[in-house]
């Protein structure tokens with residue numbers, strides 16, 4: 286977990302969202318491409334309030350980051 290705290294901001298700064306797939310590959314966590322884009326957007330904003338791993342990640346995403354994520358992942 287400690288390692289993750291350093292890695293995640295680095296990935297976000299590099300604007301590489303492929304790191305999402307290290308958890309969301311459809312085995313450990315939900316496959317992002319099976320979710321609707323509107324649902325991903327809603328959940329990322331809700332998760333910002335949570336004190337867990339995904340909450341920490343969601344908090345570090347800007348509106349622009351979320352827009353980019355929605356371009357890459359999810360279905361219409």
Ligand code: HEC
Pocket residue numbers: 289302304305306307308309314315317324325326328329335337338339342354
């Ligand atoms: C370290 C593992 C990990 C990484 C990396 C990660 N996630 Fe998550 N994600 C989780 C976990 C665990 C949950 C479940 C959290 C919960 O339910 O509170 C989750 C939940 C979610 C959900 C809500 C799913 C649902 O069914 O409601 C979305 C959307 C999501 N993640 C998107 C992303 C995006 C986009 C990225 C990359 C920017 C990302 N995640 C990176 C672990 C991760």
